[in-house]
Amino acid sequence: MVALVELESLQLAHDLIQTGLRLSIVRGMTRIGTRTLRQWWKDVHGVRPSNGKLPESVLSFIKDKDSAARLSAFAALHRRVNGMNLSAASLLTTWREFQRICGPMDINAAYFAVRDVRARIVMLSKCPVCHAAFIYDVGSRHTGQCPFCDTKVLG
Ligand SMILES: [Zn+2]
The missing domain is CATH 1.10.10 (Arc Repressor Mutant, subunit A)
Structure with missing residues (x-):
């Protein structure tokens, strides 16, 4: 059994x-x-799974302000519900809940957002102006400022 x-x-x-x-x-x-x-x-x-290389980090999924905002919101929601824990169950539950509220999201991007915040590859910073949590990284054009209110954060 x-x-x-x-x-x-x-x-x-x-x-x-x-x-x-x-x-x-x-x-x-x-x-x-x-x-x-x-x-x-x-x-x-109905098709074979992709054998292609995985992206290196969540930054590969952040292409504009909108994706920066959505992935930041997902990482913040996952952290609020699960702390620093990341498991198959936590990812699935949070992703379903997020989609119910905010619409479709690539679960691979969602996974990398949580993984990279945990691994400190990127930071989940708090905006000093609107107090939203957002993915901060100096290395990318769309993560050097708050995607919700456009406040620039000095590294
Ligand atoms: Zn802000």
Whole structure:
């Protein structure tokens, strides 16, 4: 018999595949084998999963002020609900909740936003003017200022 905890992992992995989360990330979060995951992906999406390289950081997904604002909001929501914890369940639950309120979001971008704030690859700073939390990084054109009110933050 499959242990309950294992069953939960299988269910989470299947749900995450449906969201379009890249398989190497699903594998890392659920420890389900690549073969099973690849088969499920094909069943769910009707095509083979991508073998392409993953982006290096959340900054690859921040292309303008709007994406900066949305990913900042997601990272802030995830932190408020889950603290610094990041798991398959926390990602899935927060992503569903976010989409219900704010509309569609690429779950891969959402994952990188949370991962990179945790790993301190980017900072989740608080805007001194509007007090919103936002992803701050000097290295990118759209993350050097608050995407909600345009206040520039001096590094
Ligand atoms: Zn602001």
